[in-house]
Amino acid sequence: MPHARLAVSTVIFALSPDEGAERPSLRLPLVRRLREPGLGRWALPGGWLPVDEALEAAAARTLEETTGLAPAHLEQLYTFGAVDRSPGERVVSVVYWALVHSDEVEQAVADENVQWFDEDELPPLAFDHLAIIGYALSRLRTRLEYSGLAHAFLGETFTMAELRAVYEVVLRKRLDPANFRRTMETSGALVDTGERKSGTPHRPPALYRFDPRAAPPRMPFAGSR
Amino acid sequence: MPHARLAVSTVIFALSPDEGAERPSLRLPLVRRLREPGLGRWALPGGWLPVDEALEAAAARTLEETTGLAPAHLEQLYTFGAVDRSPGERVVSVVYWALVHSDEVEQAVADENVQWFDEDELPPLAFDHLAIIGYALSRLRTRLEYSGLAHAFLGETFTMAELRAVYEVVLRKRLDPANFRRTMETSGALVDTGERKSGTPHRPPALYRFDPRAAPPRMPFAGSR
């Protein structure tokens, strides 16, 4: 008797390194499909679930295999299981989404079969992966607001403007610098390192660090009573 | 070569019919396990995923098979896939959670192998099902607040006090009647039927109905841009 096959895929987000003075953009890596179904189209990194590997571990492994990077944040998104989502075979995909530090993206793997795409310049995608990416984007946007997740995009220290740029790119809207600063300061998640970033054409901004005590919220089993 | 097996389970919530004048309580049906592993313990309704059935359809079907009821709300919760969560065999469970109308619960099936339990009087549970129920409870609580989901517990018409009772039981805290009324009225999700419920020992309360235009928010693919 036939079964559904179980796959694990990951939507990986990073900010493009800000070459030049332009705004950074939200990017994600995709892999080219080398066999049917969907040959030649692009797809999310992933693969079949090994019997002896946890779901999250499988997501982290395929992330590492395709990009060479380790996730700064990794979280389950949704499980997609429509009967006809893959032609010829029943496939259920447990999908994760991940954030990686932007300054590591330069070292990330990219060849003719693995490429990074801008969030609004996606190529033709295999299966239902376009809808999955859309859902992952909406989840990223809501999560960013009610938990300080932006640090997963940034390095060890950062300026207030860099942090604000993360929010502006992800939320796709301009934020008031004054109010943004206050919101972040009163949230208690930031620590002023005392250092300043010099070399800017203007007044040198303070460098901040994330308060390690403000741990990122773990997903399940938080409210078990 | 072995694969992980795919199961679908559902956490089903209902309010106990308010027999007497006591507060209603949150209840859920469990099934007794008739074989190893976990023989004799109680477990969530569910089963193996058929190749030709969608995930949500499988959840709705097992819900109907164990309780005889149709879900007023059904939504994917999380997919659990730790390697050792089921002894002897690798099982990945896609878990849904559901709400059913409280006034139908009386007609619900219940025999020696299917019983309804109060949320804080749970019996010994098989596998990781206790943790799953805890997670479902936390999700129910947060969802209730930012989307008018309470109507899934209620019948066609209801009083403001009945609606408030749903919130109070689920959120486990007392709510101010005056402020609760205003919050609901300004939300625009309620329609005054003009009728009043008579036979109460005191001033007869107005009967409300949910505005059908205020549709429940569909889960995935909302923000695909």
Place this chain on the structure above:
DNA sequence: CCAAAAGTGTTGCAGGTACACCCATGC
């Protein structure tokens, strides 16, 4: 009339938005 729930009004606090304004640096 009285008890008790239904329903209305008012006040005050907290968080967020808009925007005016000062500060420090490179050129």
Place this chain on the structure above:
DNA sequence: GCATGGGTGTACCTGCAACACTTTTGG
């Protein structure tokens, strides 16, 4: 000194929590 982003102060608005108060029924 001047342009520019860094950083501070403040007024206003809105939503909500608290709570006093009026209304309407059954006994």
